[in-house]
Amino acid sequence: xxxxxxxxxxxxxxxxxxxxxxxxxxxxxxxxxxxxxxxxxxxxxxxxxxxxxxxxxxxxxxxxxxxxxxxxxxxxxxxxxxxxxxxxxxxxxxxxxxxxxxxxxxxxxxxxxxxxxxxxxxxxxxxxxxxxxxxxxxxxxxxxxxxxxxxxxxxxxxxxxxxxxxxxxxxxxxxxxxxxxxxxxxxxxxxxxxxxxxxxxxxxxxxxxxxxxxxxxxxxxxxxxxxxxxxxxxxxxxxxxxxxxxxxxxxxxxxxxxxxxxxxxxxxxxxxxxxxxxxxxxxxxxxxxxxxxxxxxxxxxxxxxxxxxxxxxxxxxxx
Amino acid sequence: xxxxxxxxxxxxxxxxxxxxxxxxxxxxxxxxxxxxxxxxxxxxxxxxxxxxxxxxxxxxxxxxxxxxxxxxxxxxxxxxxxxxxxxxxxxxxxxxxxxxxxxxxxxxxxxxxxxxxxxxxxxxxxxxxxxxxxxxxxxxxxxxxxxxxxxxxxxxxxxxxxxxxxxxxxxxxxxxxxxxxxxxxxxxxxxxxxxxxxxxxxxxxxxxxxxxxxxxxxxxxxxxxxxxxxxxxxxxxxxxxxxxxxxxxxxxxxxxxxxxxxxxxxxxxxxxxxxxxxxxxxxxxxxxxxxxxxxxxxxxxxxxxxxxxxxxxxxxxxxxxxxxxxxxxxxxxxxxxxxxxxxxxxxxxxxxxxxxxxxxxxxxxxxxxxxxxxxx
Ligand SMILES: Nc1ncnc2c1ncn2[C@@H]1O[C@H](COP(=O)(O)OP(=O)(O)OP(=O)(O)O)[C@@H](O)[C@H]1O
Ligand SMILES: [Mg+2]
Numbered sequence: 001x002x003x004x005x006x007x008x009x010x011x012x013x014x015x016x017x018x019x020x021x022x023x024x025x026x027x028x029x030x031x032x033x034x035x036x037x038x039x040x041x042x043x044x045x046x047x048x049x050x051x052x053x054x055x056x057x058x059x060x061x062x063x064x065x066x067x068x069x070x071x072x073x074x075x076x077x078x079x080x081x082x083x084x085x086x087x088x089x090x091x092x093x094x095x096x097x098x099x100x101x102x103x104x105x106x107x108x109x110x111x112x113x114x115x116x117x118x119x120x121x122x123x124x125x126x127x128x129x130x131x132x133x134x135x136x137x138x139x140x141x142x143x144x145x146x147x148x149x150x151x152x153x154x155x156x157x158x159x160x161x162x163x164x165x166x167x168x169x170x171x172x173x174x175x176x177x178x179x180x181x182x183x184x185x186x187x188x189x190x191x192x193x194x195x196x197x198x199x200x201x202x203x204x205x206x207x208x209x210x211x212x213x214x215x216x217x218x219x220x221x222x223x224x225x226x227x228x229x230x231x232x233x234x235x236x237x238x239x240x241x242x243x244x245x246x247x248x249x250x251x252x253x254x255x256x257x258x259x260x261x262x263x264x265x266x267x268x269x270x271x272x273x274x275x276x277x278x279x280x281x282x283x284x285x286x287x288x289x290x291x292x293x294x295x296x297x298x299x300x301x302x303x304x305x306x307x308x309x310x311x312x313x314x315x316x317x318x319x
Numbered sequence: 320x321x322x323x324x325x326x327x328x329x330x331x332x333x334x335x336x337x338x339x340x341x342x343x344x345x346x347x348x349x350x351x352x353x354x355x356x357x358x359x360x361x362x363x364x365x366x367x368x369x370x371x372x373x374x375x376x377x378x379x380x381x382x383x384x385x386x387x388x389x390x391x392x393x394x395x396x397x398x399x400x401x402x403x404x405x406x407x408x409x410x411x412x413x414x415x416x417x418x419x420x421x422x423x424x425x426x427x428x429x430x431x432x433x434x435x436x437x438x439x440x441x442x443x444x445x446x447x448x449x450x451x452x453x454x455x456x457x458x459x460x461x462x463x464x465x466x467x468x469x470x471x472x473x474x475x476x477x478x479x480x481x482x483x484x485x486x487x488x489x490x491x492x493x494x495x496x497x498x499x500x501x502x503x504x505x506x507x508x509x510x511x512x513x514x515x516x517x518x519x520x521x522x523x524x525x526x527x528x529x530x531x532x533x534x535x536x537x538x539x540x541x542x543x544x545x546x547x548x549x550x551x552x553x554x555x556x557x558x559x560x561x562x563x564x565x566x567x568x569x570x571x572x573x574x575x576x577x578x579x580x581x582x583x584x585x586x587x588x589x590x591x592x593x594x595x596x597x598x599x600x601x602x603x604x605x606x607x608x609x610x611x612x613x614x615x616x617x618x619x620x621x622x623x624x625x626x627x628x629x630x631x632x633x634x635x636x637x638x639x640x641x642x643x644x645x646x647x648x649x650x651x652x653x654x655x656x657x658x659x660x661x662x663x664x665x666x667x668x669x670x671x672x673x674x675x676x677x678x679x680x681x682x683x684x685x686x687x688x689x690x691x692x693x694x695x
Contacts, residue, residue, distance in 0.1 A: 215409070217405060217407060217409045218409055218411060218412075220376050220396070220405075220409070221403070221405060221409040221410075221411070222411075222422070223375075223376070223395075223396040223397045224374055224375075224376070224396055224397070224401075224402060224403045225397075225402065225422045225423035225426055225468070225472070226397050226398075226423050226426040226427055226472075227397055227422075227426050228395075228397050231397075231426065232397075235422075236411060236413075239413045240412070240413055
């Protein structure tokens with residue numbers, strides 16, 4: 001998916017700048033450009049060309065049987081938006097909620113690993129990425145066995161006689177519209193759980209890298225200058241961890257917006273996300289222009305989001 | 320300014336143990352309000368640990384800390400009216416200099432924080448960089464910002480953990496004078512940690528010498544230097560010549576000594592209680608070289624003959640090494656006041672006043688603390 005290629009783009013390590021051009025030309029001055037060549041070729045072949053073909057496809061008319069012709073039919077865009085805006089909006093909301101959840105779970109976890117885990121640090125880091133050892137599909141399916149009506153969660157609460165907690169929790173979820181009946185599975189709640197779980201490492205790892213470098217003595221200095229732990233967090237830890245937070249939220253939010261596996265496996269027809277729509281348009285309905293237009297709309301939305309977000313966060317040096 | 324501060328800082332039987340290791344061992348200290356107090360000792364002797372306990376960043380294993388009447392042992396760091404200038408400065412990199420200095424004031428919701436912070440920056444002569452970030456400043460400037468950030472809060476006690484350690488020698492001397500001036504100007508209690516004996520002696524009213532987690536001696540620089548109470552203190556602060564001596568008797572408050580066969584005396588009140596075997600100590604600059612002829616000096620001086628084994632010219636003075644008949648080398652420092660210098664290899668007589676000596680119990684290691692004071 002185009003969306004996934006984009007996710008890496010703003011954060012990919014910047015290729016080294018060729019030496020300060022002011023100096024007199026030396027032998028070997030072209031070496032940096034030669035070194036850049038493979039990367040540039042890669043981007044041209046696998047990013048630029050598909051992007052252009054996608055752009056052209058979104059402006060074509062026709063059908064599979066008779067072929068497509070480029071007619072600059074911008075109506076595809078407005079039609080696609082008009083029809084599928086609920087799915088688009090839903091994708092943004094689910095991805096946003098999941099991102100906030102990964103941040104809330106990931107920050108304390110990353111802090112603990114970075115500063116409190118002592119010699120278990122490496123072990124815990126391996127645990128964070130351990131889910132990657134199994135397939136995305138299987139990991140997501142596992143949530144079916146957890147959230148199902150007679151799944152692990154239900155069995156556990158029955159066994160410990162804490163069913164009342166579970167039903168209390170369910171009524172809260174029901175009240176805020178995250179489940180629509182008594183079922184936990186096949187609901188927005190389950191989809192967000194899946195997204196949160198699957199993208200948690202993408203939040204934890206950049207946060208960890210950032211918090212690890214955060215000098216503990218600055219926290220002590222804040223305490224020394226009358227800041228309670230909460231105030232020290234607000235005035236010192238949080239501002240200093242912003243680059244990590246920005247990197248983590250981008251790495252989580254962007255792929256989560258385009259994700260559709262979680263919705264397919266854990267959701268219902270009421271939780272359809274934009275990724276599912278694009279998938280269906282491309283592979284089942286075979287309406288390529290609409291699929292391409294939707295991909296582009298999603299891409300533009302995400303680029304707009306990234307630009308405003310990074311500006312707002314005011315971090316000149318990302319990561 | 321210091322009127323609202325609560326009083327003396329008192330440590331009572333403070334001990335800090337880690338699993339297998341006692342970093343600070345049963346320390347008792349009273350640091351008078353408004354004084355410049357130096358905690359001096361070699362690396363790893365527990366200075367930082369002591370300071371951190373006063374700051375509230377570390378909890379003592381045993382003992383109590385109080386400021387005046389108030390016991391603050393279990394008070395959290397952010398509730399203590401104590402500020403620290405950290406060993407590495409620990410300036411907040413995301414805040415500019417003014418916001419760094421104002422951090423504590425704003426935390427306490429002081430209304431005219433901006434004026435007060437600027438005033439503190441004026442004190443350290445850095446008003447012109449108020450809007451710069453810490454990384455844009457030199458080490459010496461960062462050091463002064465760290466000082467301003469702590470001083471501005473007018474704490475009961477200001478803790479400085481080797482604040483000059485990262486500066487080069489010249490800047491360091493300059494900052495020592497600066498620090499002393501600021502302390503006198505604001506009248507706060509300064510507790511200054513250092514392993515540089517010269518720094519401690521030039522700056523502090525009172526010095527506590529620490530070694531291996533214990534206090535060795537507390538006193539004003541003059542007393543510590545002239546009358547050290549342990550071989551560690553004698554060697555760590557400046558240089559000392561220690562001669563093994565046996566006390567033969569006391570006549571008219573004068574103790575008669577035998578130093579490897581040579582008769583010497585020392586005022587009896589300088590003797591450690593009940594000791595018969597002692598180290599007789601004399602500082603290098605108190606020893607005079609009086610030429611080669613025996614018997615020409617006055618009776619009351621302690622004298623010794625020896626052979627010059629090394630001469631080094633120091634500019635303002637000359638330092639000699641003089642080997643005694645039993646092979647111990649004494650260090651002698653003579654002012655370059657125009658008198659002829661002794662020649663390498665010549666036989667000389669050394670003389671000094673008994674009252675300039677100090678006497679230590681011979682059970683201690685004569686070389687304790689000898690080489691640690693010199694480095695860094
Ligand atoms: N958290 C800790 N766990 C175990 N031992 C510690 C701990 N902190 C300090 N120590 C030990 O306590 C001793 C005193 O440390 P401290 O930092 O107080 O020394 P210091 O006098 O400040 O030395 P320096 O001049 O090098 O700064 C050291 O031997 C150190 O190894
Ligand atoms: Mg230290």
